[in-house]
Amino acid sequence: MTPRPTGAWTALAITLAVQALVSMAVLTVPAMAPAMAQSLGVSATLIGAYIAVVYSGAMIASLMAGPLVVRFGAIRISQLGLVVCAAGLALLALTPALPAAFIGAFLIGVGYGPITPASSHLLARTTPAHRASLVFSIKQSGVPLGGVMAGAFVPALLIAGGTEAALLAVAAGNLVCALIAEPMRPPLDADREPGRPLSFTSLVGPLRLVASHADLARLASYSFIFSAVQMCLATYLVTYLHSALGFGLVAAGAVLSTAQVGGVIGRIVWGYIADRWLAPRLMLAVLAGLMALCCGATAALQAGSPMPLLLALMVVFGASATGWNGVYLAEVARLAPAGHASAATGGSLAVTFLGVVLGPVLFGLLSGAFDSYRAGYLALALPAAWCGWQLVRHARRVVTA
Template sequence: MILSLAITLAIQVLATMAALTVPVLAPAAAAGTGIPATLVGVFIALVYGAAMASSLASGSLVARYGAIRVSQACLLLCGGGLALAAGGTAWSMAASALLIGCGYGPVTPASSHILARSTPAHRMGITFSLKQTGVPLGGGLAGLVVPSLVLLWQWQGAALAVGAACALMAAIAQGVRHGFDADRNPRHRVSPAGVLRPLGLVFAHRDIRDLALCTFFLSAMQLCLTTYLVTYLTDEYAAPLVTAGLVLALAQAAGVGGRLLWGYVADRWLAPNLVLSLLAFGMAAAAMATALFDPDWPLVAVVLVSMLFGATAIGWNGVYLARVAQLAPAGQAGQLTGGTLFFTYFGVVLGPPAFAALVSATGSFAAGYAGIGAVLLAVGAALLRAVAKGRA
């Protein structure tokens, strides 16, 4: 179990770092390419749009080629996407986003396939949560390492260096492929029609379907926190940029701790659906408290609310993925995870633009956070109703 967790965590870290490298180096790239750094939102939308499609194909690909082989291909796609980004044109950036998204989408379903086979049932929550810390860790590495690489080798060299790291990780994974891919079926058919099969499987399992639909809103909340908090703090709380960045970093750190804590709670004390329901209520409360930020608030209060926001809005993923793996029939964890991630990534694609539209209509980030907080109250109630009906 330790080896499977270590390899899937490392792959997740590198794939996430690759997905966030271009947003981090965007200001430096803008100076040389003339492409506005503000278009980074379009880049992220393309990444997750491609990830939606590729996550659906992941189940069939894992069944035929094995989870490690698919993960290696994902890392190479991410590396190739970063090489394209170094081209510095609008078209190469768009192609880069699509290629990285195609690589990012199957990473989680492939790792779920591995972990579902190697993890005891009573450790699912904490194991999947540990693996999912790779997302904030990858984001943190992008924020810490990429700017230094830009100083050393310019922005193109930074993109190529992270791409090379992805290729190196793909080579390292070859050493464990024989054991982890022993269940692959080379005769398994991969067809366009089979790409939609994970969606059919999701809707055939009511509990998994309901979880998938809820994660559309949970992921939207997560991205609205990480995308807009710094701007909100500088514009409406009047915090200096460095202070706002530090608050976001603390929220991200709380998200890492939250992923581990909620996974442990779901394994030891509370049913996973109940944990997810409480987390939805928690992030709704944090969003509404965030909407009340005022320049008269002490900074320590803003930090505490933001860390609660991070612990809940960033911390739910491991419990959710473990629950999907628990509910999935034997051998179908990867396909069902891919199907549910279609809805999760859809929330990532649509959530921030919807939030931005609400802010634009009201002229207030506070209204945006209050609005999405109200939506999460309804999601928490829906999950709690499922628990009350004995469906957890």
């Protein structure tokens, strides 16, 4: 049965809001990393380890999402994710110690992990095929939108009330979103199967699904690199601007917001282009090339670089490094076997999240070894360029086959 248009728009609106709030939860600590590091008495380079813990939890939760979504419904699982993110933020706020920080980070990841598989399940059911890339891209614009909110509000909240107030304010926002979603649950979760048994005996099932499909496996491998670039941009930009270029935290947060605005715009534009004119995998190849160029340009920034040039670079960097996800997820949902969109998305995201786990850690180690964040951004350019080349090569083989 084809859902009514109102159901489709409602599904898009609530999944976008949920995505934005959990993304803001993930990026709250990076948006105030120097102050958070000072309060914990650790080096700001440990922010990479924090992100690794967040996405370790997300990776596990994404693999578990499939059966949970089928049994309880996409909206209920999204609400649960919001609440768990809020709990992680509250723990960080109320127990300012390093062990609690990592437990809180893991909880935020567990809350974040099932959100995209849940929304993919819902949108795959409610979205016409010819609008898939655009709709998935609009929903995924919630990720950079959450970054915009983190960059715009968290430093100001930090100055007004300290780290505790900033963390608790974002936690409250997640809880409010969970409450707002409740009236929408009955119609949007109408396909849930309450009697479906839960079986987590094999978390590798979604991974096997992806590995058994050559195109899905190839896309997942590219997402490993793309996600590393995306998260290194979001995780280290404020610290890089603050420590290497002399920016204040509020100004650096504003630049981060600019990059994330680029991501919001980019996701929607790329989704529209992928639906209308350019095949999704060629669109991803273009974005990989832009990522490589922007990584190199960011590494070359100097303290006296003109602000308009910096902001323009950040818009393009954000548009590419955080703009690829919607096109990617729509392609994953399209390639997935019928009825397995959430499982295919969960398996693909496990690989994506692995890039998020390892990327910032390796970035931090490399930057520490060279005593410069420039080395980290420069190193990211090479694998991004390789992904672009591979996507173009594969597209040519498909065309000539």
